[in-house]
Ligand SMILES: [Fe+2]
């Protein structure tokens with residue numbers, strides 16, 4: 122008995138060693154390959170939460186589709202929001218290959234067990250928020266997602282390649298909205314500034330806690346779920362976004378923001394991590410509203426899903442009868 | 447009633463002359479809905495001219511644990527490749 126256990130243990134260790142070597146060698150892991158339980162669990166958590174973020178992320182922008190100021194803006198916003206739905210669907214099906222059902226993922230989102238990106242718990246108060254979200258939130262998402270195109274789990278990497286191809290239009294349409302407002306009346310420019318003021322800090326928080334607070338980084342690096350640390354990605358975002366704000370003639374709401382000639386990077390002020398954790402724990406401005414909008418959509422759509430199944434069954438019964446006679 | 451929509455695999459031909467390639471999967475109640483959903487999920491930017499959908503349960507896949515006996519025998523059959531054969535350097539059209 123004891124011997125058998127020892128053998129199983131050794132076998133497991135060698136399987137793990139082969140597995141880790143494969144990843145280190147830049148080989149992909151596909152759904153039917155052997156993988157450690159921890160790898161499976163971590164990926165289910167990350168991919169499903171990523172999917173939830175895409176889906177919940179439609180809500181703040183969906184709020185403005187009917188009130189877009191022109192047809193050009195309206196078709197663009199509609200196309201962007203539809204893309205986010207697509208991103209959610211790519212990711213849910215990638216996650217399903219790991220053995221979790223879609224219903225279970227929805228259940229985790231609706232019950233609050235699964236998280237999604239905190240940024241979507243902030244309200245969209247004016248049209249300028251559509252500009253700020255595309256520019257900053259999709260901008261931050263791109264920085265987070267590009268390295269994932271080379272992640273070790275095949276279905277996740279393939280979904281990310283598709284997602285990243287689609288994201289750049291999202292950011293550009295946002296920036297164009299900001300530019301138009303900034304070239305408009307004083308009132309419009311103020312609106313753009315106000316949106317930047319409200320979305321700047323939450324966007325910086327999208328990269329997650331600082332490196333010394335982040336628990337998963339080392340393991341995630343090994344599995345290529347991460348290529349750079351949270352702080353490195355955040356710095357990259359700031360370095361590339363501040364000059365874009367300058368072009369708009371807007372002021373980044375951080376009095377400590379200053380270009381550092383020695384490092385070649387911007388120094389920036391302290392992030393309010395208490396606010397971040399409050400929102401993560403469910404006490405953000407829109408947490409309840411977002412989850413209940415999702416839940417209502419799912420519950421109220423039940424009769425449609427059931428009717429579609431009933432129709433499909435009836436059709437296939439008829440087909441069988443037709444074949445029999 | 448509480449029945450979940452089955453899973454479908456989506457294959458897209460990006461243009462005539464190319465084969466259908468696996469693009470991903472989705473959930474739909476029947477084949478017709480799977481086709482419509484596939485159009486919206488996988489071809490929003492003219493990525494395709496033809497779509498196949500196959501219910502995932504109808505696909506039989508090989509098991510990676512048997513990769514050894516399935517695929518390794520091909521590894522020591524170098525004589526199936528043109529480079530296995532020695533020819534003089536100055537020979538042409540071969
Ligand atoms: Fe997205």
Ligand SMILES: [Fe+2]
Nearest residue numbers: 205259288291
């Ligand atoms: Fe996006």
